[in-house]
Amino acid sequence: xxxxxxxxxxxWFANHIFPAVxxxxxxxxxxxxxxxxxxxxxxxxxxxxxxxxxxxxxxxxWLAHAVCAVAPLRIARGVQNKVLEALAMARPVIASPQAxxxxxxxxxxxxxxxxxxxxxxxxxxxxxAPVTSAAPAxxxxxMNYDWARNLGAIDGLFEQVPEPRPILEACPA
Numbered sequence: 001x002x003x004x005x006x007x008x009x010x011x012w013f014a015n016h017i018f019p020a021v022x023x024x025x026x027x028x029x030x031x032x033x034x035x036x037x038x039x040x041x042x043x044x045x046x047x048x049x050x051x052x053x054x055x056x057x058x059x060x061x062w063l064a065h066a067v068c069a070v071a072p073l074r075i076a077r078g079v080q081n082k083v084l085e086a087l088a089m090a091r092p093v094i095a096s097p098q099a100x101x102x103x104x105x106x107x108x109x110x111x112x113x114x115x116x117x118x119x120x121x122x123x124x125x126x127x128x129a130p131v132t133s134a135a136p137a138x139x140x141x142x143m144n145y146d147w148a149r150n151l152g153a154i155d156g157l158f159e160q161v162p163e164p165r166p167i168l169e170a171c172p173a
Contacts, residue, residue: 001032001038014047064089068094072099079103095111
């Protein structure tokens, strides 16, 4: 939690979205799980319902306990493993468009896409509503991100490579 885009995401969510979630569900809790939280992130724990864990040995128990996972990234580069982990555990995910960019999953089936203006609360309010099954998300992960399946495809490519030829051959005298 010392990477600026992650700090920005949880700070924005805690300050602009989570209060509306708490209004709808007073017992709601926003748990920020991640190593090396900055002072800004640690200060979020002073807000009602916000918990900052710092480093944990295994994120899976935290995800298993969650009603849903949120990925409110406003700036993102590369595939977000945090989203893949939540989908793999069949947790409902509510994500910004930036958080799911490059992920082979379908909005509305595998995750809920929060759209609209970056400061709009409305796209995030499904968090306060009952969440449906996330089983299709797990199937999506197994289909697209399974190590054995993906590495098996690579093995097939190696089988197609011809034997290497010498770079230099002896010239006839």
